[in-house]
Amino acid sequence: MRTRFDEQLNTLHQELIRMGALCEEVISLAASALIQKDDALAAKIAPLDHEIDEKERQIESVCLRLLLQQQPVARDLRQISAALKMVTDMERIGDQAEDVAEILPFLNGRTLPEHIQIREMAKEASQMVTNSVDAYVKQDTAIAEAVIAADDIVDDYFIAIKNSLISLIAQNPNEGEYALDLLMAAKYFERIGDHATNIAEWVQFSVTGEKNTPQEVN
């Protein structure tokens, strides 16, 4: 009985790794599409997002079945409930990457002013997702800690971008639409950073049983 349960837990772990890898892939595609101005990369995101949605449903049903059939306690319960919460965040990352991909064709036609740091922000957000998945894979709270700390960097980028966009509009009111699109993309990346933070927090919870930082988002 216990061996079967362990096997199911391992399968859950591997499925989550797969889903995390998919998230990494979409966010890095979104970031590369933005940085390299390549719409072809952006077009690859939508099918991957569907795959992520599919994985979310699959993992959810595995979690619920485990909760019902095995009635886990302690660490196992934490692992399963954290998995249930994490898939939601991962799914949101996929959705937001897709949202970025939808805006990109409008952005890529334009020359991005050098001082707007959205590329750096995209890179940082992508790195955060990679690290949060890494933290999960290795069940490493130190990496999770680093991800949570990196959220401030992404938030700062967002504020900086917002300020430079305000001055952009002030100088050149015709750029309004472009500036708003940029702001939306920046917001999506900022949200992606938040979701990565959530994942990191759930990793901490699943390992230590404690959620030491108050949840800032949702």
Add this chain to the structure above:
Amino acid sequence: MTKRIFRSIALVAMAVFLASVLLFLCVLYNYFENIQQNSLKTQTVLAARGVEDVGAAYFEGLDTKGYRITWIDADGDVLFDSKASTDTMENHLEREEMKEALATGYGESARYSATLMERTLYSAMRLEDGTVVRLSIAQNTMLTLLLGMAQPILIIVAIAIALSFFLAYRLSRHITEPLNRLNLDDPLNNEGYDELSPLLRRIDVQQRQIRLQAEELQKKQEEFEAVTENMTEGIVVLNPKGIILSINSAAARLFDTTKACIGQHMLSVNRSMEVSDLLSELEKGVPSEKIIGLKGRKYQLDVSPVSEDGNVTGAVLLVLDITEKAQAEQMRQEFTANVSHELKTPLQIIAGSVELLSNGIVKEEDRMGFYTRIQGEAQRMIRLVEDIIRLSHLDEGADEMKRENVDLFALANETVKSLQAEAENAQITMRLEGTPAILYGIPQLLRSLIFNLCDNAIKYNRAGGTVAVQVKAEKERAILSVSDTGIGISPEHQNRIFERFYRVDKSRSKELGGTGLGLSIVKHAARLHEAEIVLNSAENEGTTITVTFPMPN
């Protein structure tokens, strides 16, 4: 052990004890019964005599002790009884001893009481007058005797059990102790029971076999590890579920992990789409391969499932570094594309010019220009094809090319002379200095090396400039250097000028009739002679290329 020995000892003790009790009881009981019977008979005879002599008076004041005396007349009526009143007693005629006494003069019988707890012996004797005197005595039955002895018997049984338990404990200790003391690591060197020696010998043989097999296994394991550890390719052994069973250091290094990942899932080590896809293929039991980028290099991942009787029992994941291969492949593709392009351009010019000429559109005075152009482009194509042939020879290797002793200085002199006309056209002075330097090499390659270097030095020079060629023989090496006072090469191009078809300034090179292959040939020729090329150049000042050949004595 103790329990079993105890059980047998106790059983034997009980059996012996019960048997002896029964034997004694039976023998003694019979013996005492006989004595009792005899004494009863004697008493009866005495009593009969007494009654015959004195009549009823005999009974008066008679102390009968354990005996009961009954006097019965011939009709069976009781005349006297020492224990009970005569009135209440029934007729005794039917009693066995009475019948016998009336018939033979003397009778005996024994009867159990209703409870079986008592047995009564009867003895009757007929008197002269026909009356019968009967004596009876109560006797304990065997059961009563046994019941009476119950307490001592129980005590004896208890003692026997305790004793047998103690003995059993002692005995089993005694038996097992040598067994416990057996040294199984060295089975033949034991002082135990002789009965054990076949077992011990067997154990010894088996232990030796196990040791041999373990050694062999370890040797194989070590061999496997030595082989895999020293491989540059990564090897990961997986079970069908994708759990890592073993990983060599090359693979661990590539995947940025340690041997501690053994027992974890492959996805924990690398969760890229490619690995994920490979693992799904593995579940189906199909071999598959993917190309993956790791740390800026390209790796090919080959998964081959290991099957046994149709079941997938594991898989071997091979990680091959194909960076160079991929680069070479890319270079080949680029080269082909470049060659086609380079060949196409002059051909198109020739074809276009010929078309214009044949249509008669070209004015008479312009025709000469077209002819020169066609000739120039044709020459360029010939040079290009020659260079490509030379390069492909070099690619194939210089094995079939004959090596001999060559004087580098003589070759340089020859080349400088052949280029003299060209240099004069470009208003450039050529200088050659140095000493003879003999090296063992391929003359035609060395000639084209010097030629290409000098040719470039003239082409990319200014009017009034100089080209200095220097040949030096030092200890164990020969140095050739070609310097010009030309346009120089800017630093960002310096790394790339030895690539095929790479040109710093395309239009200028074409104008000068360059093929873009000259320095590539130089590089190859130098490589085949194990020579080292050093490029020293400053923009607008000039370029010096130094080739250092090793010169074994």
